[in-house]
Amino acid sequence: MSLTSAALPLRTYRAAGPALAVALSLAAVGGLALAGEQGLALAVPTLIFVLFAASLNLLVGTGGMVSMGHAALFATGGYVAALLAKHGFDMASAALAGIAAAALMATAMAAICVGREPTAFIMLTLALAQLVYIVIWKWREVTGGDDGLIGFAPPEWLRGTGAYCALTVLAVAGALAALLRLTRSPFGAALRAVRDNAGRAAFAGLNVKAIQIAAFAISGAMAGLAGVLLAFFQRGMFVESAGFATSTNALLVCVLGGTRSFAGPIIGALVFRAVATLAPSVTSYWLSMLGVIVVLVGLYRPEGLAGLLLRPAARR
Amino acid sequence: MTTDDADVPVLAVSGLVKRFGGVVAIDDVDFAVAAGAFHALVGSNGAGKTTVFNLLTGALRPTAGSIRLRGRDVAGSPPHRLVRRGVGRTFQINNLFPDATVRENIRVPIIARHRQQWRLFGRARGLHDGEIAALAETVGLAAHLETPAQHLAYGDQRRLELAVALAAEPTVLLLDEPTCGMAAADRLPLVRFIRDLVRARGMTAVIIEHDMDVVFSLADRITVMHRGRVLAEGQPADIRADPAVRAAYLGTGFHA
Ligand SMILES: Nc1ncnc2c1ncn2[C@@H]1O[C@H](COP(=O)(O)OP(=O)(O)OP(=O)(O)O)[C@@H](O)[C@H]1O
Numbered sequence: 371m372s373l374t375s376a377a378l379p380l381r382t383y384r385a386a387g388p389a390l391a392v393a394l395s396l397a398a399v400g401g402l403a404l405a406g407e408q409g410l411a412l413a414v415p416t417l418i419f420v421l422f423a424a425s426l427n428l429l430v431g432t433g434g435m436v437s438m439g440h441a442a443l444f445a446t447g448g449y450v451a452a453l454l455a456k457h458g459f460d461m462a463s464a465a466l467a468g469i470a471a472a473a474l475m476a477t478a479m480a481a482i483c484v485g486r487e488p489t490a491f492i493m494l495t496l497a498l499a500q501l502v503y504i505v506i507w508k509w510r511e512v513t514g515g516d517d518g519l520i521g522f523a524p525p526e527w528l529r530g531t532g533a534y535c536a537l538t539v540l541a542v543a544g545a546l547a548a549l550l551r552l553t554r555s556p557f558g559a560a561l562r563a564v565r566d567n568a569g570r571a572a573f574a575g576l577n578v579k580a581i582q583i584a585a586f587a588i589s590g591a592m593a594g595l596a597g598v599l600l601a602f603f604q605r606g607m608f609v610e611s612a613g614f615a616t617s618t619n620a621l622l623v624c625v626l627g628g629t630r631s632f633a634g635p636i637i638g639a640l641v642f643r644a645v646a647t648l649a650p651s652v653t654s655y656w657l658s659m660l661g662v663i664v665v666l667v668g669l670y671r672p673e674g675l676a677g678l679l680l681r682p683a684a685r686r
Numbered sequence: 687m688t689t690d691d692a693d694v695p696v697l698a699v700s701g702l703v704k705r706f707g708g709v710v711a712i713d714d715v716d717f718a719v720a721a722g723a724f725h726a727l728v729g730s731n732g733a734g735k736t737t738v739f740n741l742l743t744g745a746l747r748p749t750a751g752s753i754r755l756r757g758r759d760v761a762g763s764p765p766h767r768l769v770r771r772g773v774g775r776t777f778q779i780n781n782l783f784p785d786a787t788v789r790e791n792i793r794v795p796i797i798a799r800h801r802q803q804w805r806l807f808g809r810a811r812g813l814h815d816g817e818i819a820a821l822a823e824t825v826g827l828a829a830h831l832e833t834p835a836q837h838l839a840y841g842d843q844r845r846l847e848l849a850v851a852l853a854a855e856p857t858v859l860l861l862d863e864p865t866c867g868m869a870a871a872d873r874l875p876l877v878r879f880i881r882d883l884v885r886a887r888g889m890t891a892v893i894i895e896h897d898m899d900v901v902f903s904l905a906d907r908i909t910v911m912h913r914g915r916v917l918a919e920g921q922p923a924d925i926r927a928d929p930a931v932r933a934a935y936l937g938t939g940f941h942a
């Protein structure tokens with residue numbers, strides 16, 4: 371997996387990374403808040419995208435598993451929560467069910483894809499996500515197909531953009547803190563060992579497949595939470611949430627920001643959202659240009675933007 | 687059940703066969719390793735020694751035959767389960783976590799031994815530092831704890847290979863050419879060091895080693911393989927005198 375295998379000693383800025391990511395996120399949310407209601411309406415999906423990218427990086431960066439099917443987990447969380455909310459369940463129950471369903475979907479995906487050749491892994495995650503996309507698209511009676519699933523809303527007190535933004539800040543901050551602790555935990559150390567040398571990890575006494583599946587389940591729960599947050603923000607779920615671009619954009623920002631640091635995908639997601647918001651007024655080719663930049667970063671600066679920002683002295 | 691009776695071999699292999707497609711790499715192999723032994727497995731290149739280790743550690747599934755660990759048949763068990771049962775190994779070609787430091791390399795099997803890989807919170811950093819330092823000291827890597835494995839000198843990587851295996855606290859240690867790539871003069875001291883360590887820790891060991899002078903002077907018992915079969919097994923003196931062994935080794939560096 372050449373995306374993640376470039377070995378660089380990143381310890382030096384590991385501690386500074388999360389602090390910088392938090393500072394940048396706060397600055398982004400704060401700046402948007404100054405712009406009023408409209409700004410907050412941009413801040414919410416930005417934070418959701420940050421969480422989604424960070425959840426993917428648990429697989430890509432910490433686990434060395436380059437999944438191209440992360441959208442399936444995001445959409446599962448969002449759609450299951452949306453369906454329950456539409457059928458009269460309160461937001462908290464719907465959210466928990468969405469998160470659980472996404473974790474389950476992730477476990478199933480992992481059971482099928484994990485332990486294979488990198489290329490087979492990528493193709494299988496991609497294929498499974500496309501399958502989920504097709505089910506959502508075709509199963510009109512339940513999912514609303516390409517009309518989307520609408521007809522539900524968060525409770526009264528969360529309907530203001532400010533209140534919903536506050537909830538999103540809390541939920542995303544909590545989830546990121548949990549992910550950060552996880553990457554530093556003994557489980558995180560075991561997952562990195564599996565990433566670096568699965569063969570030796572097994573002879574060190576680790577059940578490689580179980581650890582990879584567990585990483586998927588946790589990552590899926592986090593992606594599911596991101597989907598749930600988007601569903602109640604939009605008061606609807608739409609089939610694009612399960613689409614190819616949803617998966618690849620997240621992968622793109624992981625590589626852009628740097629997969630080997632916790633801050634990388636967060637910084638990458640913020641940059642991506644800024645460019646996606648501002649650039650289209652300048653050029654309509656912004657996504658292709660960003661794609662080229664990401665490829666160059668991936669090739670020549672595997673430590674990503676996080677590395678460039680945090681370790682200028684070590685650049686050679 | 688498991689017992690430590692001296693008459694139950696720690697490791698007993700019988701009728702072991704491994705085919706790769708049409709190639710019979712291991713052809714009806716029997717041997718037993720007594721508790722506490724320092725048992726050598728020798729044979730020319732391609733004899734099947736590493737394949738035997740791969741079968742013993744669950745890396746490969748035997749085509750036929752049984753592998754008994756203290757009387758219990760473990761053929762086909764996956765590697766991580768065999769590690770829990772006390773089987774450890776080192777590799778002919780260094781097989782480490784290259785980006786990770788010496789400290790982090792040694793920490794992995796210790797975490798696994800305590801089943802702490804399922805602890806999602808809490809910190810890995812600092813975990814088992816005392817035990818890690820002691821192991822690094824034992825193998826002579828105390829000064830390199832913070833060095834990434836890939837930046838170690840080759841000889842130090844061989845030592846780390848040993849430390850990572852020891853960190854799992856195996857009761858049976860399989861050593862695949864621990865002296866591979868080392869100068870001839872360094873082999874005897876290294877293998878003697880390993881043998882003393884194995885004895886001091888009450889382990890049983892099987893060592894693959896090409897240097898017959900080293901094998902004859904340090905092994906308790908020797909199994910000789912040739913083209914996937916066991917050619918001879920016995921005490922060093924018997925093996926040295928065995929005409930079949932002498933014939934098979936003629937011209938391949940065997941000198942008694
Ligand atoms: N995975 C495999 N697939 C196909 N053939 C294999 C495989 N592993 C080993 N072999 C074959 O089995 C035979 C025994 O190889 P093995 O590595 O066990 O020898 P060895 O005794 O360890 O030799 P050396 O002293 O060179 O390390 C060789 O002919 C080898 O090509």
Ligand SMILES: [Mg+2]
Binds near residue numbers: 735
């Ligand atoms: Mg070999």
